[in-house]
Amino acid sequence: MTNGKTRQTLGELRELQRLTGAVIMRPLSRQWRMRRKWIDDRDMRIVAGEFIKPNDRLSSFERIEIYNKQYWFRLIDSFYGDFPGLRAVLGRLKFNRLTCAYLTEHPSRSYTMRNLGRNLPQFIAKHPELAAPRFDLALEMARFEWAQVEAFDGPARPALTVDDLLGKDPAKLHLAIQPHISVLKLKYPLDDYAIRLKKSGLRGEASNAIEEDAPEKPGRKRRVLIPRPKQTFVVVHRHDNSLYYKRIEEEGYRLLNSLSKGATLVEAIKSAFKGDPDPGLVREWFETWTELGWFCKP
Amino acid sequence: MPANRFNGYTDLGIGIGLRIPHYGHILTKKPTVDWFEIISENYMCDAGRPLEVLDQILEQYQVIQHGVSLYFGSTDRMDRLQLKRLKELVKRTKTPFLSDHLCWGSVDGTYTHDLLPMPYTFAAAKNTARRVREVMDYLEVPIIVENVSSYAEFHVSEMTEWEFLTEVVERADCGILLDVNNIYVSSKNHNFDPYEYLNNIPHGRVGQMHIAGHSKYEKYILDTHDHPVLDPVWKMYAHAVRKCGPTSTLLEWDAHIPSFEEVHREARKAKKFLNAVKDRKDAAAVMATA
Numbered sequence: 001m002t003n004g005k006t007r008q009t010l011g012e013l014r015e016l017q018r019l020t021g022a023v024i025m026r027p028l029s030r031q032w033r034m035r036r037k038w039i040d041d042r043d044m045r046i047v048a049g050e051f052i053k054p055n056d057r058l059s060s061f062e063r064i065e066i067y068n069k070q071y072w073f074r075l076i077d078s079f080y081g082d083f084p085g086l087r088a089v090l091g092r093l094k095f096n097r098l099t100c101a102y103l104t105e106h107p108s109r110s111y112t113m114r115n116l117g118r119n120l121p122q123f124i125a126k127h128p129e130l131a132a133p134r135f136d137l138a139l140e141m142a143r144f145e146w147a148q149v150e151a152f153d154g155p156a157r158p159a160l161t162v163d164d165l166l167g168k169d170p171a172k173l174h175l176a177i178q179p180h181i182s183v184l185k186l187k188y189p190l191d192d193y194a195i196r197l198k199k200s201g202l203r204g205e206a207s208n209a210i211e212e213d214a215p216e217k218p219g220r221k222r223r224v225l226i227p228r229p230k231q232t233f234v235v236v237h238r239h240d241n242s243l244y245y246k247r248i249e250e251e252g253y254r255l256l257n258s259l260s261k262g263a264t265l266v267e268a269i270k271s272a273f274k275g276d277p278d279p280g281l282v283r284e285w286f287e288t289w290t291e292l293g294w295f296c297k298p
Numbered sequence: 299m300p301a302n303r304f305n306g307y308t309d310l311g312i313g314i315g316l317r318i319p320h321y322g323h324i325l326t327k328k329p330t331v332d333w334f335e336i337i338s339e340n341y342m343c344d345a346g347r348p349l350e351v352l353d354q355i356l357e358q359y360q361v362i363q364h365g366v367s368l369y370f371g372s373t374d375r376m377d378r379l380q381l382k383r384l385k386e387l388v389k390r391t392k393t394p395f396l397s398d399h400l401c402w403g404s405v406d407g408t409y410t411h412d413l414l415p416m417p418y419t420f421a422a423a424k425n426t427a428r429r430v431r432e433v434m435d436y437l438e439v440p441i442i443v444e445n446v447s448s449y450a451e452f453h454v455s456e457m458t459e460w461e462f463l464t465e466v467v468e469r470a471d472c473g474i475l476l477d478v479n480n481i482y483v484s485s486k487n488h489n490f491d492p493y494e495y496l497n498n499i500p501h502g503r504v505g506q507m508h509i510a511g512h513s514k515y516e517k518y519i520l521d522t523h524d525h526p527v528l529d530p531v532w533k534m535y536a537h538a539v540r541k542c543g544p545t546s547t548l549l550e551w552d553a554h555i556p557s558f559e560e561v562h563r564e565a566r567k568a569k570k571f572l573n574a575v576k577d578r579k580d581a582a583a584v585m586a587t588a
Contacts, residue, residue, distance in 0.1 A: 008419040057517040063450040111367040153346035
């Protein structure tokens with residue numbers, strides 16, 4: 001017993017953590033401050049005062065606000081680390097607004113921040129108004145950048161070599177694509193755009209440091225023109241533990257896509273080409289892709 | 299006292315955190331460093347560059363794992379997949395012990411990715427100790443828990459922070475990672491005497507210490523890990539090593555990270571304090587030369 005009160009129970013501890021978590025993860029105001037009203041319309045100063053002690057310098061509101069701000073600054077910063085191209089497309093304000101809306105609907109359900117952006121492409125598709133007027137480009141960029149997160153440290157299975165494929169009947173041969181690889185059909189040449197962004201210095205290092213200020217304001221960085229639409233086929237992969245984007249032909253995209261859906265090699269080649277395929281070209285592709293370690297056993 | 303059952307009977311010396319900007323320097327120059335601390339979560343992945351670098355580091359150096367997401371103080375069930383991945387990493391690094399924070403950060407399966415302060419209650423201590431024991435049993439390595447810096451306190455608290463820390467580690471029978479800078483930061487934010495904290499913890503359970511820099515704001519101090527260690531923290535550190543014995547120590551520098559040499563030079567200052575305890579020298583004399 002303390003101060004004549006009964007001791008806290010485990011259930012009360014859980015309720016306190018629920019309340020604290022809800023306060024900390026609640027979106028900030030437009031001025032990057034904790035909101036003045038609680039969800040039930042009560043004054044937030046009163047709500048905070050009910051569970052947080054004030055001290056001689058800070059009110060209860062101000063003390064819990066430190067955590068509320070840190071939560072959003074940290075997550076937005078982490079998001080910027082994973083989606084720098086998306087921020088370049090949308091601009092800082094819209095990017096921050098999109099991030100807050102996304103994380104409100106999809107708060108982290110994993111011990112690692114690595115998975116924070118997993119549902120972002122679907123979220124943008126569901127909320128086009130948050131990416132307007134560059135909805136198409138933003139959606140494509142989110143897909144492209146999430147593919148990079150997957151390629152960076154996603155799982156790899158033993159790669160098949162050219163020797164593994166020799167002598168196999170192509171009519172019965174099934175090949176799987178490495179789980180960390182994404183084969184993308186994009187409406188914009190985002191591989192070129194991403195390289196231009198990196199050269200311009202728009203991508204900063206992500207930081208886990210506690211920031212007192214609102215997420216980074218734009219510095220003096222060279223502006224990179226938004227790309228014009230152009231259908232592009234790109235494989236996001238890693239080789240020798242470095243991340244790469246490899247441009248491929250439309251037929252190559254269709255071929256890899258069919259293989260990943262379980263088609264045999266013969267079926268995949270048939271579905272990829274409108275007419276007769278050039279056997280030399282297909283062989284060359286397979287030699288390169290196999291050398292890059294893209295294939296594994298299904 | 300430095301080597302004890304809470305740190306796997308190791309006496310490692312002065313370590314620094316393994317950080318990405320220093321990878322190139324470490325792998326090419328192979329500097330002499332007593333040990334590196336890694337953030338476990340950065341290497342709990344399937345494959346890729348992080349694990350490649352880690353394996354190269356492990357060929358040369360002793361690595362100690364430090365985590366940020368076990369959230370011993372949470373009321374959720376432990377995430378078995380997380381523990382499985384952590385155990386795989388423990389096997390890979392052969393860390394003689396493992397540390398994480400005395401805090402909570404998730405509720406009902408939703409993660410804040412922050413080190414949130416505990417309400418200092420007996421129910422919380424009991425729950426936290428149970429979770430520490432569960433993790434120790436699963437991972438089969440000793441665990442030391444680190445005191446966090448904090449900016450808020452709960453009305454419901456029934457004891458001081460150092461009483462809570464003691465209650466948890468004795469119930470769990472685990473060690474302490476004593477973060478001297480965190481005590482300093484919290485003492486300023488909550489108006490307590492940091493030496494009372496240092497004097498009233500079970501010193502025999504301290505398996506490692508952390509030192510770091512912080513930032514002062516008008517009304518509070520923030521634990522930013524982006525500066526050299528400040529004098530009041532060195533002074534407290536000297537007191538802590540006198541109380542606990544010359545304990546292996548890590549310098550944390552996580553933001554605005556300078557060159558490897560600068561971080562290592564700052565970390566090595568701690569050696570003078572450790573040696574002073576071994577040689578029974580006065581802390582003030584060491585401060586003057588540090």
